[in-house]
Amino acid sequence: MSHTHSSAQNLTTFDGTPLKEMLQRAERRRKIKAAGLVAPLFFFLLITFITPILLLLYRAVENPEILEVMSRTAEAIQSWDGSGIPAEPVFAALAADLRQAHKNREVGKAGKRLNYDITGFRSLLNKTARKVSKMNPQPTSNRDAIVAIDKRWGEQRYWAAVKQAAKPYTEFYLLAAVDLERDKDGNIVQVPAERALYLRVFVRTFWMSFVVTLWCLLLGYPVAWMLASLPMRYSNLLMILVLLPFWTSLLVRTASWIIVLQKEGIINKILLWTHLAPNPIQLVFNRFGVYVAMIHILLPFMILPLYSVMKNIPPSYMRAASSLGANPIVAFLKVYLPQSMPGISAGCLLVYILAIGYYITPALVGGPKDQMLSYFIAFFTNNTINWGMAAGLAVLLLTATIVLYTVFNRFIGIERLRMG
Amino acid sequence: MALQPYASRLERIWYYAIRGFCVLVLICLVLPIFAIIPISFTSDTMLSYPMPGLSLRWYIEFFHSVMWTLSMKNSFIIAFATTFLATALGTLAALGLTTANFPFKGVITGMMIMPMVVPIVISAVGIYFFFAWVGLTSTHLGMILAHTALATPFVVITVTATLQGFNRNQIRAGTSLGASPVTVFFKITLPQILPGVISGALFAFVTSFDEVVVALFIAGSEQYTLPRQMFAGIREKYNPTIAAVATMMIIVSIALLVTVELLRRRSERLRGIRQ
Secondary structure (H helix, E strand, C coil): CHHHHHHHHHCECCCCCEHHHHHHHHHHHHHHHHHHHHHHHHHHHHHHHHHHHHHHHHCCCECHHHHHHCHHHHHHHHHCCCCCCCCHHHHHHHHHHHHHHHHHCCHHHHHHHHHHHCCCHHHHHHHHHHHHHHCCCCCCCHHHHHHHHCHHHHCHHHHHHHHHHCCCECCHHHHHHCCEEECCCCCEEECCCCCCCHHHHHHHHHHHHHHHHHHHHHHHHHHHHHHHHCCHHHHHHHHHHHHHHHHCCHHHHHHHHHHHHCCCCHHHHHHHHCCCCCCCCCCCCCHHHHHHHHHHHHHHHHHHHHHHHHCCCCCHHHHHHHHCCCCHHHHHHHHHHHHHHHHHHHHHHHHHHHHHCCCHHHHHHCCHHHCCHHHHHHHHHHCCCCHHHHHHHHHHHHHHHHHHHHHHHHHCCHHHCCCC | CCCCCCCCHHHHHHHHHHHHHHHHHHHHHHHHHHHHHHHCCECCCCCCCCCCCECCHHHHHHHHCHHHHHHHHHHHHHHHHHHHHHHHHHHHHHHHHCCCCCCCHHHHHHHHHHHHHCCHHHHHHHHHHHHHHHCCCCCHHHHHHHHHHHHHHHHHHHHHHHHCCCCCHHHHHHHHCCCCHHHHHHHHHHHHHHHHHHHHHHHHHHHHHHCCHHHHHHCCHHHCCHHHHHHHHHHCCCCHHHHHHHHHHHHHHHHHHHHHHHHHHHHHHHCCCCC
16 A cells, blocks of 8 residues: 555545544454454364364473372482482482372372383382381381382482483473483483384384375376366266265275275185185285275375366477477476476375374274374373373374475465365 | 377377276275175175175164164264354354455464364374363263364365455445345355355365264263264174165265265356356
C-alpha cells in the first residue's frame, strides 16, 4: 500500500477519520477474525497432540526415581568426589533412605532405575533394604555394616551409578538409544558388543526403508509413466486400481497378504503346481513378507506424486529428442528423467518418511529380526515399562523424521502431500 | 505417449514389455486385496484355497459374536464423532489460514500437519501417557479426541486446496448486502467448497475407521474397534471371520473411494480443469 501512502493520508471517511487509520483497523479486525477461525484447532492440537508429544520427549531426560525414593542419599552423595567409596554420612543417608523405602515398599522403583546401569543392582538394593531395616540397635558405623551386608557396596562403580542416577536430568536414555553409556569415570563409551542393540535396529530401520523406497520407485515409475501417457478416460479408470489400496484398511491388506503368502497360500500353490519349488517356501513372517506388504502399502504414495509431475511433461519433448537423433535410451536419460526428477524426489522422500515409522506391518508379518524402531518404542512402553528408553528411542525416530520432512518441505513443498 | 508409427521393432517390443509390466504391477496392487474376499465364504475353518464349499457361516458368526458386533459399533461411533469434530475444526482452520497475510502461516500450518508427519507409534505412546494421566484411557471420548487429532490434517489440506479456487470477494459482497458471517458461511462459502469439505470428512472417517495403533495403546476392551479386534484376531487365532470383516471393510473402502473420486471429478469439471 506504500504507493498510495501520501494520498491515503489526506483522504478521510464519512466521519472524518483518516482513511489510512480505518484501513489499518479493518486489516486488524480481519486478522483477528482469521486467528479466531484457526484458534479452535490450534488449541485442540496443542492439548491433544503437541503437549503429549513434548511430555513424551521430556521423559527421555527426566530422572526422578532416585530423587524421589532416596532423597537423602541423593543429597549426601553430591559431596563425594567420585574416587574410592563415599564417607560415613552417605552410608548413613543410604541406611535411612532404605529403611523408609522398605516401609513404603518403594525400593523396587529405585532398584529398577539402578538396574539399567548395573545389572544386579535391583537385587542388591532389595537385599540391603531388607537387612538394614532389621538392624537393631543402630550400628556405630553404617559404612562397615552395609559393606558387611554385601561387599559390592565397597566397589566404586556402584556408587558412581548412584551418583549418576541422583541427578534430576539424565542423558542415560539418549545415550543408551545409540548404544553408548558412561563408564565408572563418567566418560562416554560404547556399550559392550553383547548388549549393543539399538544401532543395529537403527541401521535395520533405515536399510529396510531404503529397500522399500527403491522397489517402490522401480515398480511405480513405469506405472506412473503409463498412467500419464494414456488418454484421460483410461488413466482415470486405472487410477482407481492405484487408489483402492490407498483407501483399504492397513489391517485388511496385511491380513490378505498373510493369506496369499502363507505356506498353504496361493503363491505357494502356484509354485508347487508349476514345479518351480519342490516344497512350500516360507514367504511370510520373515523379511520377504515385510518387504512385500510394505511395498504394496507404500506404492500408491510413490505413484501419485510421480504421476502428477509426469502429467505436465509435454510428450513432444521426447519426440523432439528422437527427431534430433537421440536413441530412446539417451532421450529418456537426457530429456524425460531430469524433468520427472521432482516427482522422484517427492515420491521417494514421502515413502521413506512413512516407511521409517512403520509398526503394524512388521509386527504382523515379520519375525523378531524384522522389527523396526517403532516396535521397540511400543515394546518398552507396554512390555517392560521402561518409559525412559521408549522416550529416548522416540526422540531419535522423531528427529530423523523431522529432518527428512524439513528437506521435503524445503525442496518440494507441503502442498504436494495431496491425497487422491 | 502413444507408439509412433515409425517405431522400430525393438521399440515396439520394449513398448509392449513396459505395458505388460505395468499391468502386472497394477494387478499385484489390487489382487491381494481381493484374494481375501472368497475366503470369507468358505465352509471350512482353513484359510486356504481351494475351498471345500461355500457358506455364510463366518458372517453369521460375526453378527452373533458380542465381541465383533461391539467393535463394529465402536468403530462407527468413534469414526462418526471423529469425522464431525475433525471436519468442523479443520474447515474453520483452513478458512482462517487461507486469508491473505495470515501471521505465522508457515509455522502454524506446519503444526497442523504434524499429526500426519509424526510416526504413529510416537503419537500413540505420547497420547497414551498423557491420557492415562488425565484419565482418558479406556474411554470413548479419549479415542475420539486422539483420532480427531490424527484426522484434522487431512481436512485442513483438502479444504485448503478447494479454497484456492474460491473467490473471497463473494464474502465481502455477502457481508455488504447485510448477511451475518454465519449466514455468509452457510449460504455462500460452504456450498462452493462442499466437495472439498466432504472429501476431507471422508478422509477423516477413513483415518479413524482404519486406525489401529492408537487403539492398541489407549482402548480398553470396551472400546475395541474393528481394526483393533482384527489385530488381536490375526495374532491369536486367524480364522475366516477376519476374512468376513475384511470383506465388509473393503466394501466400505470402495464406497468411500468412489464418492471421493466422483467429488474430485465434479469439482475439476466445475473449475474447468477438464471439459
